[in-house]
Amino acid sequence: MRTDPIKNIAGLIILAYTLMACNSPSYISGKLEGVPEGDAKIYLIQPNNLREVAASYFGKVIDSAVVNPDGTFEFENLPEDEEPVLLEMAIQQPGKFPNYLNTDDPTRSNFMPVLWQSGEPLKITASFDEFQKSFVIENPSEINRALIRLRDVNLKAYKTYLEGKQWHVEDGKQLMDKEHAVLQYRKELMKYADSARDLIPALVALRLVSPEDDYERVPEFLVDQCRTWKKEQPGHPWVEQLCKQSEPSNLPVLVGDEFPDLQLPMITKDTLLLKDQLGHKLTIVDLWASWCAPCRLENREVLVPIWNQYHDKGLQIIAYGLESNESGWKRAVERDGADRWLQASDLKGDETPFLKRIRINTIPANFILDEKGVVLAKNVHGKALQDWVKTYMAKP
Known part of the structure; x- marks a missing residue:
């Protein structure tokens, strides 16, 4: 059977173009x-x-x-x-x-x-x-442009808050300054994530907030991101993973939550219920330890003045110590002047049930509660805490 050479050539040309298309860059x-x-x-x-x-x-x-x-x-x-x-x-x-x-x-x-x-x-x-x-x-595509903008936000935030900074671990004030600087840096990335129009840049920003996957200080951010992207892309597997991580059982007590009514094993050997000890207007639940330098500084320079000024006006402080040595704890309480307010500890060190119930691993930490025990704010320290209390207590 004879073949048509013209058809053969045409077929070869089509094949060549097909191969070129398949192997295009x-x-x-x-x-x-x-x-x-x-x-x-x-x-x-x-x-x-x-x-x-x-x-x-x-x-x-x-x-x-x-x-x-x-x-x-x-x-x-x-x-x-x-x-x-x-x-x-x-x-x-x-x-x-x-x-x-x-x-x-x-x-x-x-x-x-x-x-x-x-x-x-x-x-x-x-x-x-x-x-x-x-x-x-x-x-670049629109999303790659967004990732480059995120890179620029990250660089600017790092240069503003962290670049060239050194903090000495023995200095309680410097450690608190470091935590504040890290939080300000993270807030810039969180702000970007909150404003992102596309899922992938938002989730990359979320991961840059904490490559170690530790969101204990900013759990509300995770919850907000889950809420946003569950509406926008509910079937995306990474959104499902985000929302799983954002479940209440995986996070510390959130702003807006009612603080658990936990038993307090007091320094006086009594056992009290937390809700029975709330202030008439405001309560600071302070998580500290005698071996924690920033905590000791906060006792002396922040909590003592707040207590002296506002306790008679309806403010309460309930302190829980992450302690295992009773005598060392009691000495620290007395030396810091922290015996003015309520002091509790299970004396079980890192195995304390109190911190496990509220899912906290890092101190110093605090929760600021209203008269009903609802969390108004968290982890406000130093002058910022003094200013916060002053503003709130001035309300009628």
Whole structure:
């Protein structure tokens, strides 16, 4: 049987175009400046769940590329999902694990999250030493632009509150200053997450708030994020993971909750119910320890003046000590002048049932309650606490 040569040629042309279309650029490539000598590599990491986002040593390494002497690199082993996928690009020097991520200092961070859409090439330029800080995508998508804006918010917040700061662990005031600075830094990221229009940038911001996955100081933020994205994208697995993490049983007592009516084993050997001891207008439940330098400072310089000024006007302080040594606890109470207000402890150290019931691990901490025991505010310290109490007590 004879074949038509014209048809054969036409078929070959169609096949060639088909192959060209299938093999059209669908990879991530780029160029790095300032690449050191040696076998520098860049890795592509895919987080498998929400907790693996921006978390060092987690996530699946799906591809690697040698950075050439001229700084160029190229990935080709990319996910073929129809839906966009969050990936993390990380540069590593010899001796580092492929999925090591520097989350401590965004000015030196070695990774950058990007959204990958199959079939849409990404072209990257960056500096090797300041990879995240200098990271640029050519013609980025809307979500990748949002991730770059998040990078800028993170950098600015870090420079404002944390860069170059050093705090001495022996100095109670410096430790409180450090906690305040960290909280202010985190608030900038939380503000970004609250205003984000797209899920992925919001969740990356949420993870940057605490790569260690510790939201004890800001649990209300998790609850708000769950509430927002459960409405917007209820079926997304990462939203489901977020909302699971945001369940009340996984979080400390929240602002707006009624504080549990717990038994208080008093320093006087009595046992009292917390609700029976509430102030007529305001109660501060203070969680402290005799070995905690910031707590001792708070006793002497903040709580004593507040007590002296407002106790007769309806303010109560209920202190719970994370203690195991009774004599040391009693000495600290007396020396700080904290024997003016109620003092309780189970004397079981880290195994104390009181902190477990309210799901708190970190001290100093406090809960400010109204006359019915509803939490009005939490973890307000120093002058901010004095100002808060002054404003509230001035209300009719």
